[in-house]
Amino acid sequence: DADVTQTPRNRITKTGKRIMLECSQTKGHDRMYWYRQDPGLGLRLIYYSFDVKDINKGEISDGYSVSRQAQAKFSLSLESAIPNQTALYFCATSDSANQPQHFGDGTRLSIL
Amino acid sequence: SQKIEQNSEALNIQEGKTATLTCNYTNYSPAYLQWYRQDPGRGPVFLLLIRENEKEKRKERLKVTFDTTLKQSLFHITASQPADSATYLCALPLGGGYNKLIFGAGTRLAVHP
Numbered sequence: 001d002a003d004v005t006q007t008p009r010n011r012i013t014k015t016g017k018r019i020m021l022e023c024s025q026t027k028g029h030d031r032m033y034w035y036r037q038d039p040g041l042g043l044r045l046i047y048y049s050f051d052v053k054d055i056n057k058g059e060i061s062d063g064y065s066v067s068r069q070a071q072a073k074f075s076l077s078l079e080s081a082i083p084n085q086t087a088l089y090f091c092a093t094s095d096s097a098n099q100p101q102h103f104g105d106g107t108r109l110s111i112l
Numbered sequence: 113s114q115k116i117e118q119n120s121e122a123l124n125i126q127e128g129k130t131a132t133l134t135c136n137y138t139n140y141s142p143a144y145l146q147w148y149r150q151d152p153g154r155g156p157v158f159l160l161l162i163r164e165n166e167k168e169k170r171k172e173r174l175k176v177t178f179d180t181t182l183k184q185s186l187f188h189i190t191a192s193q194p195a196d197s198a199t200y201l202c203a204l205p206l207g208g209g210y211n212k213l214i215f216g217a218g219t220r221l222a223v224h225p
Binding site for chain 1: 155161203208212216218
């Protein structure tokens with residue numbers, strides 16, 4: 001089983017809809033992250049969290065919100081989706097500082 | 113602000129040759145640098161971490177160098193194989209206890225038989 005699981009893997013929806021992407025991990029890591037990947041732009045940080053009481057905005061948080069329901073679960077929501085939020089979304093975890101990040105296999109989101 | 117640059121053009125090489133990928137950065141003095149591999153439809157997978165006081169790091173057929181004067185890291189794959197075809201990302205730490213990283217856009221490597 002994957003250590004970092006993202007659901008759904010693919011989603012097509014319409015402008016204005018509310019969407020939730022979910023991430024769960026079995027690695028026992030405290031730190032969790034949500035990234036967005038667009039062609040030619042690399043990974044950009046949306047939100048990150050140290051624990052259930054700690055939520056922080058990243059580089060591109062506008063239009064997104066998150067919830068850390070438990071140490072192992074971190075959800076990303078788009079309250080009212082717009083077409084330029086079409087992208088590949090990744091969840092990641094890490095242990096302490098100076099350690100690698102571990103990624104899920106992503107959610108491909110298309111907003112029409 | 114910190115900036116990372118990787119060659120956006122794909123690198124095409126013949127099987128058995130050495131692939132060399134470049135990561136340049138500006139406005140930054142990172143304590144370490146990481147390299148990741150990303151296959152189509154998959155998340156990035158960590159490969160190597162090199163610290164600022166290490167000139168070179170090796171893992172099997174992989175070698176990474178880190179030149180803090182040139183602000184550059186080189187990633188080498190020796191005796192390349194078609195299975196090495198993927199996109200390779202470099203990442204630098206933003207500091208602090210959150211372990212945030214800034215990623216380059218990646219370079220796609222294609223190894224041809």
